[in-house]
Amino acid sequence: MTTDLFLTSLYGSLGQGLLYAPVAIGIYLSLRIMKKPDLTIEGTFAFGAVLAMTMLHHGAHFMAALLIAPLGGAVAGLATAIIHTKLKIDGIISGLLVTMALFSVNLFVMDSSTISAPLDRFIFAPVRTWLLGFGMQSFNALLWSYIIIGAIVLTMVVTALYLLYSTAFGLSIRATGDNERMACSNGINTNSRKLAALVIANAITGLAGALVAQQQSGANVNSGTGVLIIGLAALVMGEIITPKRASMLTRFLFISLGSIIYFACITLVTASGLLHANWTRLLTAVLALLALCVPKLRELFAKHVLPKLRKGVAA
Amino acid sequence: MIELKNISQVFDNGVETKQVLHELNLTIPEGQFVSIIGGNGAGKSTLFNIINGNLRPTTGTILFEDKDIARKGHAARAALIARVYQDPNFGVCPELTIAENMALANSRGKWRGLQWAIRKKDLVFFREKLAEFELGLEDMLRKKASLLSGGQRQVVTLLMAALQKPKLLLLDEHTAALDPRIARQVMEITKTMVEEQNITTVMISHNMSDAIAYGDRLIMLNGGKIILDVSGDEKCALTPAQLFAMFES
Numbered sequence: 001m002t003t004d005l006f007l008t009s010l011y012g013s014l015g016q017g018l019l020y021a022p023v024a025i026g027i028y029l030s031l032r033i034m035k036k037p038d039l040t041i042e043g044t045f046a047f048g049a050v051l052a053m054t055m056l057h058h059g060a061h062f063m064a065a066l067l068i069a070p071l072g073g074a075v076a077g078l079a080t081a082i083i084h085t086k087l088k089i090d091g092i093i094s095g096l097l098v099t100m101a102l103f104s105v106n107l108f109v110m111d112s113s114t115i116s117a118p119l120d121r122f123i124f125a126p127v128r129t130w131l132l133g134f135g136m137q138s139f140n141a142l143l144w145s146y147i148i149i150g151a152i153v154l155t156m157v158v159t160a161l162y163l164l165y166s167t168a169f170g171l172s173i174r175a176t177g178d179n180e181r182m183a184c185s186n187g188i189n190t191n192s193r194k195l196a197a198l199v200i201a202n203a204i205t206g207l208a209g210a211l212v213a214q215q216q217s218g219a220n221v222n223s224g225t226g227v228l229i230i231g232l233a234a235l236v237m238g239e240i241i242t243p244k245r246a247s248m249l250t251r252f253l254f255i256s257l258g259s260i261i262y263f264a265c266i267t268l269v270t271a272s273g274l275l276h277a278n279w280t281r282l283l284t285a286v287l288a289l290l291a292l293c294v295p296k297l298r299e300l301f302a303k304h305v306l307p308k309l310r311k312g313v314a315a
Numbered sequence: 316m317i318e319l320k321n322i323s324q325v326f327d328n329g330v331e332t333k334q335v336l337h338e339l340n341l342t343i344p345e346g347q348f349v350s351i352i353g354g355n356g357a358g359k360s361t362l363f364n365i366i367n368g369n370l371r372p373t374t375g376t377i378l379f380e381d382k383d384i385a386r387k388g389h390a391a392r393a394a395l396i397a398r399v400y401q402d403p404n405f406g407v408c409p410e411l412t413i414a415e416n417m418a419l420a421n422s423r424g425k426w427r428g429l430q431w432a433i434r435k436k437d438l439v440f441f442r443e444k445l446a447e448f449e450l451g452l453e454d455m456l457r458k459k460a461s462l463l464s465g466g467q468r469q470v471v472t473l474l475m476a477a478l479q480k481p482k483l484l485l486l487d488e489h490t491a492a493l494d495p496r497i498a499r500q501v502m503e504i505t506k507t508m509v510e511e512q513n514i515t516t517v518m519i520s521h522n523m524s525d526a527i528a529y530g531d532r533l534i535m536l537n538g539g540k541i542i543l544d545v546s547g548d549e550k551c552a553l554t555p556a557q558l559f560a561m562f563e564s
Contacts (some may be wrong), residue, residue, distance in 0.1 A: 166431060168432045175408045188422055
């Protein structure tokens with residue numbers, strides 16, 4: 001592999017990492033903050049992608065598509081939350097039910113199993129044109145447009161979430177996830193906070209779906225397949241490198257970094273020819289598993305290896 | 316003042332029914348500190364669950380300052396009633412810092428909107444409050460509550476419960492999970508806090524000596540009924556041995 005191709009692959013993974021980062025953050029909000037795995041994420045990602053692409057296909061402005069996609073995600077999250085909190089159905093099953101329902105909704109919205117739109121309608125088009133004005137090569141301009149738009153959107157998402165979770169409302173959401181009984185004792189309506197958390201997590205996932213669909217120039221009913229495990233892998237990678245006493249803002253930033261590292265790992269392995277692209281999902285699962293094992297490995301290292309090393313140094 | 320009128324609680328699991336409280340009547344005047352003792356299954360925790368809204372009574376009314384709150388939910392009652400549980404883990408959010416935990420308690424009964432959760436003046440207030448206990452907790456505001464010992468957690472929980480002076484404070488065997496030395500310390504803190512702020516308090520205890528030593532009134536529950544209700548000199552004259560004898564009989 002030439003250096004140019006290697007760098008291009010890394011730029012590509014940087015763009016993908018930034019575009020997928022909201023998914024990892026969404027999973028963090030449901031899995032870590034609320035301590036509830038939310039399987040709606042896969043459905044919402046595809047729903048966001050389908051909504052945005054259908055709107056662009058019919059000539060809508062990309063800003064309108066980027067507004068409707070998170071709204072669609074929020075509605076899906078709301079549906080899961082209502083099933084979970086009002087009908088008292090287990091959270092995982094609620095997510096599965098909504099994801100299954102969204103499959104049919106997506107087919108209805110697209111009126112086919114796949115949809116695309118002209119490239120010049122995408123959010124990346126104006127940035128790409130602007131970069132071409134500086135004499136940048138067409139392909140590089142496209143890659144950098146992913147990075148720039150991904151960075152802008154991610155900055156906006158992270159800032160909004162950080163501000164929200166610094167408020168009394170945000171704190172009450174965190175308390176609900178951490179100790180529901182205590183939250184309730186302090187007058188917090190825990191059902192409404194669970195609802196809000198799922199709405200927020202799925203809204204930003206829908207937004208990511210809309211961005212990724214434009215990056216991939218189309219959407220289909222299976223757009224969300226595997227997104228949950230990709231987001232999870234990115235999340236755990238981010239958590240490994242997150243400092244122990246990190247603030248919410250730092251956590252969001254490191255999770256985003258985890259997403260970039262995840263895509264860089266995938267790109268490095270596939271672009272170097274070590275693995276065929278068909279093995280990407282297996283690689284994702286292995287990476288996620290390894291990342292999940294790191295805390296246990298750290299513990300074993302601290303318990304068994306570190307004392308021996310210290311004894312050796314002392315001797 | 317809180318008045319419980321004809322409170323009954325029947326649990327029905329579809330196979331069998333069990334009546335835990337039998338038309339219980341209890342009036343607690345403002346500022347009174349009541350200790351409740353009784354064996355397992357006497358109905359003490361059920362009574363607390365009914366008062367703070369975890370459980371709806373099968374029959375009866377709960378009048379809080381002459382308003383019936385029996386149908387109000389748990390969260391809605393939190394503005395009036397604070398409860399400290401036996402398990403120190405129930406009272407705090409372990410993943411939140413002490414300051415964040417206190418901010419939650421400080422906004423009890425208030426609208427939790429998009430205002431900042433913690434402002435500088437809140438931190439000053441929390442520091443002052445924690446410093447009163449002289450346990451060094453004021454220097455741990457930024458630390459996670461999970462780093463606190465059981466006793467420290469219970470002290471923080473107690474302070475949180477009284478931060479926005481509740482109309483009623485429920486202490487559910489709040490020293491039972493602590494070692495004797497820390498339990499004594501927490502009981503003394505409880506006494507000082509309740510007396511200084513004149514908080515109406517109901518405390519469940521399995522410790523007969525504590526039940527006699529602390530509070531203005533002592534109630535013994537058995538089989539969902541009040542079998543002893545004493546206060547003043549009558550209460551002070553009681554000995555743990557006498558109480559134990561009544562308990563056994």
